[in-house]
Amino acid sequence: MGTNHKLILGSCTSMAELSSGSVHLMVTSPPYFNAPFDYKGLFKSYEQYLNILRHFAQETHRVLQSGRIVVLNIDDMLIDGEKFPIVADATKIFQEAGFRYRDRIIWKKPDGYLRISRRSGVVLQNPYPMYFYPDNLLESIIIFQKGKFNYRSIPQSVREASKVDTKEFQEKKWYMTLWEMNNVMPGSPLEKDIAAFPEELPYRAIKLFSYKGETVLDPFAGSGTTMKKARELERNSVGFEIKKSLLPIIKEKLGFHGGQGNLFSNRNDQFEIITRQTDNYEYLRANQRA
Numbered sequence: 337m338g339t340n341h342k343l344i345l346g347s348c349t350s351m352a353e354l355s356s357g358s359v360h361l362m363v364t365s366p367p368y369f370n371a372p373f374d375y376k377g378l379f380k381s382y383e384q385y386l387n388i389l390r391h392f393a394q395e396t397h398r399v400l401q402s403g404r405i406v407v408l409n410i411d412d413m414l415i416d417g418e419k420f421p422i423v424a425d426a427t428k429i430f431q432e433a434g435f436r437y438r439d440r441i442i443w444k445k446p447d448g449y450l451r452i453s454r455r456s457g458v459v460l461q462n463p464y465p466m467y468f469y470p471d472n473l474l475e476s477i478i479i480f481q482k483g484k485f486n487y488r489s490i491p492q493s494v495r496e497a498s499k500v501d502t503k504e505f506q507e508k509k510w511y512m513t514l515w516e517m518n519n520v521m522p523g524s525p526l527e528k529d530i531a532a533f534p535e536e537l538p539y540r541a542i543k544l545f546s547y548k549g550e551t552v553l554d555p556f557a558g559s560g561t562t563m564k565k566a567r568e569l570e571r572n573s574v575g576f577e578i579k580k581s582l583l584p585i586i587k588e589k590l591g592f593h594g595g596q597g598n599l600f601s602n603r604n605d606q607f608e609i610i611t612r613q614t615d616n617y618e619y620l621r622a623n624q625r626a
């Protein structure tokens with residue numbers, strides 16, 4: 337049996353295409369508040385950014401089945417010497433949307449991580465007090481739950497087919513609140529100019545919090561990393577992405593580009609695209625300029 341993958345090119349502040357309770361797991365990384373490279377000017381203020389998170393949290397609560405999990409990769413943002421407490425604010429927003437705050441995992445990138453600016457270097461140039469800002473090697477992965485999960489609702493055969501590999505669980509230390517994972521290298525062809533997370537992140541989330549044949553949602557799909565892992569792990573997926581121009585990247589990453597290197601040619605997987613006309617980045621930018 338094949339899996340279904342649906343991409344909606346539009347903003348996840350409304351998920352009108354999805355019926356209530358139709359999703360089993362949400363894994364995502366929202367845009368960083370005013371990160372210079374990809375979102376410059378997308379948010380007029382921090383309050384506007386938090387409002388987008390509010391709509392997305394409320395819609396996620398609606399579309400998620402009762403008992404199910406949200407995995408949110410997010411972090412505080414330092415802009416002009418001021419740190420915006422995004423993790424704390426997002427936690428509050430998800431609680432207010434009706435979720436229970438269940439856990440927090442810290443993702444540690446390798447020492448010498450390339451993408452960050454070397455803020456600590458300022459002290460080397462000015463070895464005096466008051467010049468210190470540390471280099472940030474960490475991001476948060478916050479986990480929420482909608483009510484209580486009914487373990488008996490899953491047929492025994494599906495439980496067995498979705499079993500967690502305990503050897504991998506122990507060897508890769510999934511059991512700790514510290515996950516050491518490599519970041520995506522800048523300049524990787526399918527993630528260029530996209531703040532993509534490593535495949536390992538949705539891979540762990542999907543294995544730990546969903547069963548085969550279920551539906552995984554990524555409302556900020558980016559290059560489609562979550563959707564790709566969902567397909568590989570025999571789950572269905574739904575993605576929202578505001579930037580229409582990412583469609584070819586997403587198609588290729590998921591293996592639906594029709595050319596050589598297509599994944600799973602032996603499976604009858606389906607890919608559906610829904611394009612909203614005015615609810616996208618290109619339209620908004622063009623109309624802001626006009």
Ligand SMILES: C[S@@+](CC[C@H](N)C(=O)[O-])C[C@H]1O[C@@H](n2cnc3c(N)ncnc32)[C@H](O)[C@@H]1O
Pocket residue numbers: 346347348349364365366367368388530531532533534555556557558559560561562576577578579617
């Ligand atoms: C941090 S990136 C996600 C990267 C993704 N995890 C990956 O591995 O490629 C956030 C994405 O959210 C998109 N985005 C921003 N605002 C959005 C919105 N309101 N609705 C849907 N997508 C949005 C951006 O265009 C960007 O591609």
